[in-house]
Amino acid sequence: MDQLLLVFTGGTIGSIATGRQIDVRSSVSSELVDRYLQRAGEHAPQLTTMQPFNILSENLLPQDWIVLKESIADQQPERYSGIIITHGTDTLAYSAAALSYLFHDTRVPIVMIASNYPLADPRSRGVQNLEAAIAFICNERLPGVFVCFENKQGEALLHLGSRIRQSAPFTDEYESAYGLPFGQMKDGCFHPVEHAVNPKLEQLTPLSRSLLPQDAAFTTDVVYIQPYPGLDYSYYSFDQANRPQAILHDLYHSATAGTRSDREGRYSLPAFIHRCRQAGIPVYLCPFKEENAQLYATSSVLLEAGAIPLRGITSEAALVKLMLAYGTPSLHPIAATWVQHTTLLHEHIAASAAR
Known part of the structure; x- marks a missing residue:
């Protein structure tokens, strides 16, 4: 019989609604298991549960990813057929990316699940997501970090943890980079989405060793900026005592942002980049076009x-x-190079389009 590790972290899937307020409650974790066992009956695998923390995911901090990683590592993951992590929807995409880096060398499937509604709500798909995740693990046994989430069309989609985007406002739906999920669960069977940007199943093989240093950690000293018409860069003023280690500047879909010059350079990203470079702050642009693309x-x-x-x-x-990169002491001296050239993901294959 398969044995799975079920890791609870809170979120809506671990919450209860009281009146018009939703908040986490530890007892909901056992309710999720009970509801699943009622559906699965004698076909259910053996489940071992743990709860490293119990929070709404909007309150999650990067150091919680290390707590989660160490908690799972303490359980000797290789003893299990797979690991399922329940998580809130708000920061699911960030945690999925973090775990993809931290567990890039995993030998067992790690699947994250969530729900847009508490379990008691008829609209909740939390139990169905758990059921699909368990079927995926037990039937496919693919190493890597994935997200299993049923959309409003009733499709139980599997996303690569390194490619899932934030849940969309108004629709609360997830999509992957390139608009393509990794696959879909139908009647307990996995159907991969075959496309050039997706790795083939046989390419998902575990690494022989970890590519991460022992002192891996995350920093919050990274500023994230999104472009919009009239973005005034004069509001970003850094001094030696109060400055980020790096800046990530998002771009419009065409890999562009404002370059219009003015006397003060208030609306010019190039002027801001120059000012940051003088202060020793690297500015990264994402997502950018491939090297051979027209710009x-x-x-x-x-x-x-x-x-x-x-x-x-x-x-x-x-x-x-x-x-x-900037939070890991041993990587800091080569952070810029590491960020550009590593492919620390569970898909770790040269043919993959993901970085």
Whole structure:
């Protein structure tokens, strides 16, 4: 019989609604298991449970990823057929990216699940997501970090942890980079989405050793900026005592941002990049076009100003990767090079489009 480790961290899937307020409650974790066992009956695998912390995911901090990683490592993951982590929806994409880096060498499947509604709500798909995740682990046994989440069309989609994007406002739906999930669960069977940007199943093989140093940690000294018309960079003023280690600047879909010059350089990203470089603060751009792609003149100006482009990676994964690179003491001297050239993901294959 398969034995799975079920890790509870809180979130809506671990919450209860009282009136118009939703908040976490430890007892809901056992309710999730009970509801699943009622559906699975004698076909259920053996479940071992643990709860490293119990919070709404909007309150999650990067150091919680290390707590989660160490808690799982203490349980000797190789003893299990797979690991399932319940999580809140708000920061699921960031945690999925973090765990993809931290467990890039995993030999067992790690699947994250969530729910947009508490279990008692008829609209909740928490139990169904758990059921699909268990079927995926037991039937496929693919090493890596994944997210299993049923959309409003009733499709139980599997996303690579390094590619899932933040849940969309208004629809509360998830999508992956390139608009393609890794696959879908149907009647307990996994159906991969075959496409050039997705790794083939046979390519998901565990590494022989970890590529992360022992002192891996995350820092919050990374500033994330999103472009919008009229973004005034004069509001970002850093001095030697109060400055980030790096800046991630998101881009419009065309890999562009404002370069319009003015006397003070208030609305010019190139001027801001120049000012940051003088202060010793690297500025990363994401998501950027591939090297052989045509660029708008504004994109070229950003590169000429000294920005570091990050290609083939989501903003969520890029932000987490920067937090890891600049938060790990042994990586800090080579952080810029590490961020650009490593592929510390569970898909770790040369043919993969993800970084």
